[in-house]
Amino acid sequence: MDEFVMHTYARNEVAFARGDGAVLYDADGNEWIDALGGLAVNALGHAHPKLVAAIADQAGKLIHTSNLYRQSIGEQVAERLARLSGMRAAFFACSGSEANETALKIARKHQREQGRPDRAAFVALEQSFHGRTTGALSVTHNPKYREPFGPLIGPVTFVPPNDVDALRAAVDDATAALILEPIQGEGGLTALSDDFLVAARAACDASGAVLIHDEVQCGSGRTGRFLASQFVDAAKPDLVTLAKPIAGGLAMSCVLAREPFDRVLVPGDHGSTFGGGPLASRAALVFLEELEGGLLDDVAERGAQLAAGLDALVRDHDAVLERRGRGLIQGIRLRSGAAELVRECFARGLVAGTAGGDVVRFLPPYVITEQQVSTALDVLGAALKDHPNS
Ligand SMILES: Cc1ncc(COP(=O)(O)O)c(C=O)c1O
Structure with a gap:
């Protein structure tokens, strides 16, 4: 069929x-x-077994209520994510693309609030993959994915992974955000060098651009540390996006923000009907408990x-x-x-x-x-x- x-x-x-x-x-x-x-x-x-039991139990109690009410299980997930990542607060969504979309919006609003040049310029890497929605697609490198759907947001400058000079030349005070995967997933598993990750942090500090790490594929413990960037000192992002495994197979993603980026979005700015709901959050708690256990x-x-x-x-x-x-x-x-x-x-x-x-x-x-x-x-x-x- x-x-x-x-x-x-x-x-x-x-x-x-x-x-x-x-x-x-x-x-x-x-x-x-x-x-x-x-x-x-x-x-x-x-x-x-623990995941199956938790999902069955939660399905018998409450699957969904909407984000108009406190989400007590989602709050517990956010608290654990903050502890594991060293970030401050989470916004929950349902896919990696949606998490990246959210991160780009936070960066764009932050740029406006800083009074920097009002130009939605982004820097991303060659061979990057950040998703299929319009914003995430704009910072995805492969022209085959992007070209049928233009015009997209931007301008976006793509720099070769691990080329520190090209990176420094590309990030300036019109850059809303630099987005990168510490280990490129779809692009061919290229790991960014420690030097490049540190240079990315420095370039964002110098220009005011927001540093976004997309750890949708390489994060959530897959490298042996909770975040792939946790192997490198002085590389900490402003925003990190996670998705894929965090609810054990149910649809959940998040943007984790450090201060002050956790306060950029205010009521009415952004939302996600299913984001952080009880069922996926209950599954996420099992995953995070197992990870820490x-x-x-x-x-x-x-x-x-x-x-x-x-x-x-x-x-x-x-x-x-x-x-x-x-x-x-x-x-x-x-x-x-x-x-x-x-x-x-x-x-x-x-x-x-x-x-x-x-x-x-x-x-x-x-x-x-x-x-x-x-x-x-x-x-x-x-x-x-x-x-x-x-
Ligand atoms: C690094 C990265 N970012 C974003 C995405 C998009 O995630 P989703 O398919 O959940 O929207 C993917 C999916 O493979 C990914 O690997």
């Missing part, structure tokens, strides 16, 4: 029927190790195991140029043929993904076991042997 669904995705024909931890099953009982985690969403894996250490351990295994593949296969990423956002860059290799892995029972620049990408659940990582690496190694370029 797929003629009733708009064809905006090139979908695999397989439909998964159920999951358990980091394993997916189709209706015939065929199984796959899930090393893609629903594109960085299913951090607690599939059918996590030792899951971050598991991510670091499994990430180190994955890194060692991928490094071995780089050594053993000419087709593999380098390993990229950190923790449970890692991949390998190939000479060519990432999509073919991902298809080959799928046929052998491993779900992986691609990213820009011929990268094979892994975003597994944080609960993936040592044995499952080891099997995934074996499958990848075997698929590489049969890869035309290996």
